[in-house]
Amino acid sequence: xxxxxxxxxxxxxxxxxxxxxxxxxxxxxxxxxxxxxxxxxxxxxxxxxxxxxxxxxxxxxxxxxxxxxxxxxxxxxxxxxxxxxxxxxxxxxxxxxxxxxxxxxxxxxxxxxxxxxxxxxxxxxxxxxxxxxxxxxxxxxxxxxxxxxxxxxxxxxxxxxxxxxxxxxxxxxxxxxxxxxxxxxxxxxxxxxxxxxxxxxxxxxxxxxxxxxxxxxxxxxxxxxxxxxxxxxxxxxxxxxxxxxxxxxxxxxxxxxxxxxxxxxxxxxxxxxxxxxxxxxxxxxxxxxxxxxxxxxxxxxxxxxxxxxxxxxxxxxxxxxxxxxxxxxxxxxxxxxxxxxxxxxxxxxxxxxxxxxxxxxxxxxxxxxxxxxxxxxxxxxxxxxxxxxxxxxxxxxxxxxxxxxxxxxxxxxxxxxxxxxxxxxxxxxxxxxxxxxxxxxxxxxxxxxxxxxxxxxxxxxxxxxxxxxxxxxxxxxxxxxxxxxxxxxxxxxxxxxxxxxxxxxxxxxxxxxxxxxxxxxxxxxxxxxxxxxxxxxxxxxxxxxxxxxxxxxxxxxxxxxxxxxxxxxxxxxxxxxxxxxxxxxxxxxxxxxxxxxxxxxxxxxxxxx
Numbered sequence: 001x002x003x004x005x006x007x008x009x010x011x012x013x014x015x016x017x018x019x020x021x022x023x024x025x026x027x028x029x030x031x032x033x034x035x036x037x038x039x040x041x042x043x044x045x046x047x048x049x050x051x052x053x054x055x056x057x058x059x060x061x062x063x064x065x066x067x068x069x070x071x072x073x074x075x076x077x078x079x080x081x082x083x084x085x086x087x088x089x090x091x092x093x094x095x096x097x098x099x100x101x102x103x104x105x106x107x108x109x110x111x112x113x114x115x116x117x118x119x120x121x122x123x124x125x126x127x128x129x130x131x132x133x134x135x136x137x138x139x140x141x142x143x144x145x146x147x148x149x150x151x152x153x154x155x156x157x158x159x160x161x162x163x164x165x166x167x168x169x170x171x172x173x174x175x176x177x178x179x180x181x182x183x184x185x186x187x188x189x190x191x192x193x194x195x196x197x198x199x200x201x202x203x204x205x206x207x208x209x210x211x212x213x214x215x216x217x218x219x220x221x222x223x224x225x226x227x228x229x230x231x232x233x234x235x236x237x238x239x240x241x242x243x244x245x246x247x248x249x250x251x252x253x254x255x256x257x258x259x260x261x262x263x264x265x266x267x268x269x270x271x272x273x274x275x276x277x278x279x280x281x282x283x284x285x286x287x288x289x290x291x292x293x294x295x296x297x298x299x300x301x302x303x304x305x306x307x308x309x310x311x312x313x314x315x316x317x318x319x320x321x322x323x324x325x326x327x328x329x330x331x332x333x334x335x336x337x338x339x340x341x342x343x344x345x346x347x348x349x350x351x352x353x354x355x356x357x358x359x360x361x362x363x364x365x366x367x368x369x370x371x372x373x374x375x376x377x378x379x380x381x382x383x384x385x386x387x388x389x390x391x392x393x394x395x396x397x398x399x400x401x402x403x404x405x406x407x408x409x410x411x412x413x414x415x416x417x418x419x420x421x422x423x424x425x426x427x428x429x430x431x432x433x434x435x436x437x438x439x440x441x442x443x444x445x446x447x448x449x450x451x452x453x454x455x456x457x458x459x460x461x462x463x464x465x466x467x468x469x470x471x472x473x474x475x476x477x478x479x480x481x482x483x484x485x486x487x488x489x490x491x492x493x494x495x496x497x498x499x500x501x502x503x504x505x506x507x508x509x510x511x512x513x514x515x516x517x518x519x520x521x522x523x524x525x526x527x528x529x530x531x532x533x534x535x536x537x538x539x540x541x542x543x544x545x546x547x548x549x550x551x552x553x554x555x556x557x558x559x560x561x562x563x564x565x566x567x568x569x570x571x572x573x574x575x576x577x578x579x580x581x582x583x584x585x586x587x588x589x590x591x592x593x594x595x596x597x598x599x600x601x602x603x604x605x606x607x608x609x
Contacts, residue, residue, distance in 0.1 A: 002074040003196055004189040007177065029149060029234055030241040035249055035387065035424065036145040037099045037228070042259065042386045044104035044118075044226070054102040056262040057242050059094035059233070060217045067215055068095060071171075071191070072154065072231060078185065079152055081178040087151050087232045096216055097149065097233035104225045106159040111168065111202055119159070123170055123190070124200070147174040151232040156191060158209065158218055159226045167209045167220050170202040239264045244284055247273065251292055252404075253386040255299050287377045294402045295381075297344055298368045306346035306366065307335055317352060318443035322454040332458075339459040344370045347455055351448065353411045354439040363411035365448060367455050368404045375400045380452055382427075383407065384416050391426040394453045394547035396540040401460065405452045412448070419445050426548060430555060449549040502603050503529055503579075511558075511589035512599055516582050527579040528604040529565075529586070534573055536596035543600065546573045551591060558590035 038055050045051035062068045068089070079086055089095050109117015114124055122143055147153040154173040160166070171191025178185055190200040203209065213220060218227045243263040246254075251273065253259040260269045268276060277285045277292050309315060314325045324332055338345050347367040354360050380395040380403035381388055395403060407416050419427045419434050419441070427445050428434075434441035501517035502524060514531060534542040535550050551558055553570040562568050564581030570588075577586055591597050 002171070002173070002189055002191050003194060003198075003200065004078060004185040005197055006184055007186045028241075029236050030238065031245040031249065032423070033099070033145050033149050033237065034242055034245040036143075037101075038246070038250055038259065038261065039385075039387050039424065040143075041101035041104055041226075042253065044101065044106070045258075046103075046105050052103050052258050052260065054260045054262070056098065056100045056102075057239070058098040058100070058217070058262070058264060059239060060096045060098060061091070061093065062089075062095045062215060062217075063091075064215065065089055065091070065095075071156070071212075071215075072152070075152065075154060075173060075189075077180055078173075078175060078178060078189070081180050081185075082175045084152055084175065089232070094233060095231070097230040097237060098216065098218060098227060099146070099230065100218065100220065100227040101225045102223055106161040106224050106226050107157070107168075108161050111204075112199065114199075119168075119202075123157075123172065123202075144174070146228050146230055147172065149230045149234055149237060151234055154231045156212070156216070156229040156231070157226060158212065158220055158229070160220055160222055160224055162224050166204065166206050166222070167213070168202045168204055169209050169212055170200075239266075240282070243268070243276075244282070247277065247285060247288065247292075249388045249390075250386065251288070252295055252299070252381070252383050252388070255292070255295050258386065290372065290375065290377070291379050291381070291402055294344070294368075294370050295404060298346075298404055298406075301344060301346055301368070303346065303348065303366060306348045307331070308348045309350065312350055315349075317350075318440050318447045321447060322347075322349065322451055322458060324458060336459050339369065339371050342371055342373075344368060345459070349451055351412050351444070353415050353444070354441075356437060356439060361411045363409045363415075365409070365412055365451065366406040367452050368406070369452075369456055369459065370402045371400060371460070372402065373400055375402070378402065380456075381405070382449075382452070384413050384420075387424050389416075389420065389425060389427060391548055392449055394545060394549065395456070396537075396545040398540040399456065399460070399545075401456055403452050403456060405448075407448070415441075415444070416448065446549060449547075453547065453549075502527060503601055505531065505599055505601055507597065507599075508587070508589070510593055511587065511591050512597065514584075514586040514601070516579075516584060520579075520582055522582055525579060525582070528576075529579055530574060530576045530602040531586070531588075532574050532600040532602075533588075533591075534598050535592070536598050542598045543573075548572055553588065556590070558588060561585070561587045561589075 041053045041055045045053050076086055107119040107122050109115060109119040111119060114120050146155040149155070152173070153175055154171065156169065156171040158167050158169045160168070173189050174187060176187045192200045193203045193205070194201045212218075216229045218229065220227050243266055246261045246263065246268055250259055250261070254261065254268060254273055255270050257270050260267070262268075266276070273292060276282060277289050279285075309322070310327045310331055311325070315322060327335070335345060345368065349365050349367060351363050351365055352360055353363055376397070378395045378397055378399040378401050380393050382392040382405045383389070384407040395401060407413050415438065416427055418437060419429065419431045421428055427449055429442040429445035429449070431441070434445070438444070500519035502520045503514055504517045505512055505514045514529065520527075532543060533553070534546040536542050537545050552572055553560065553575060554572075560568065560570055560575065562577060562585065564584030565577040565579050565586055568575070568577040568586070575586065575588060
């Protein structure tokens, strides 16, 4: 039965908001579920990281809706009190989304106490995790993707562990603090074998677990692992979108053979992934064909045959980077030739991890590049513990290159895991957890984040090359006499009228200042303004090549100051605000003075919402 308990009469009370860490402008609900569910399963392999995990996503229609009603009817008054509309299940639509893993150990640990075991941490602790080393998860928030995937924020879980007599069943709903007939209830409630104001124990009765498995269609039986049953899955969750997310974010462990994924009847493994990517059924995946082929060859490449940095001391770790001074001139020329010839180039880069408790240890990251002239979808991937850290990407569309950074060695994987945000999308050099555990943590993260781009620049940059046609448009002269019968071209039309200058942006030391332009009048207000920034680069569009490793305007050392504006917000490389006063100022400082800052401004002269 579902058990809701009243909150204690003391302490801080908080409504669940953890789902916002996983579903945002960069990651949708399908990607969030795939990334967290699969990462949890990879972490739960008994021989991790060498074992193979199988994860199944299955949409099920429950034929006996009356029996399904028994599992959610007790939630109805609580859903109503929280303003959650109860779905009206139709016979032809999915009522349950099953997320099941096999080849894992399940939720291990005691069932009748709140300890550091996986079972207790999964069900009873948000923001706590026992994961470490090169495991993917850290924050203990990934489990929140299951209620976040349900229209009514409810899911069930059934697990079997080696040595158990049978499966173990529990359920959870994550609403918000609410009242029913003057009785206040906590946001979270359990489907369990206990009564109110008792320690929540799971259901182990064989008749109950068999009834659940038969209705919901789980195939757990006595196979170790975990099955989550998301009740009334969100309408944005679709089989095709889940499949796209699986391949986008986990192609590398699939190609390695450490992961097999089923999405309904579709099986994605190291043999079928190429066919699926090339299939006409999934044209959205065609852009990944070359990166999948590239990753296949990287998997097969022996790391022992990689190039290695010749002079480790000249890397000046962790303050420096990978430059030409790190290699013998002949070695560098050889690598550049291999790169231009389109060969896959691997580089082993030493990294020192300075733990405050364990002292110094040495580890490695592996960089791989392939130059493909005419490539229309350049891409760089950063992989740790099987998961793709997507916000580190810095390659532009015109770079004509594919790149992979592998951080799979135990020490460096553990270090980078401690730097990740809850959604594992970024290596945050300013993570508070890093500063407590490591020395030189910020410099070490930045060194790793920039290494693949530096390796690319080292090989792709052409020094001392001039373009004989560069000034052709400026100094063009016709040769030979003019034919008198050929009519001269018509005169050019007059230039369009000058656009009014409403905002002026001037560079200042370490940044820029935006102020009113000569044409800004009171009647133009309020005025929406967006300013985009990027460091200049030798090739390609600097704005497309922006990377959070360059700077993040919302974080130190950048500083934002404003006057005469409202709704000012800075994210990554953009600053947006609404001008409310003709005498306004918006100023940003803290950029690298040794780099050329490029700025774009967008002004919208209309009523601000």
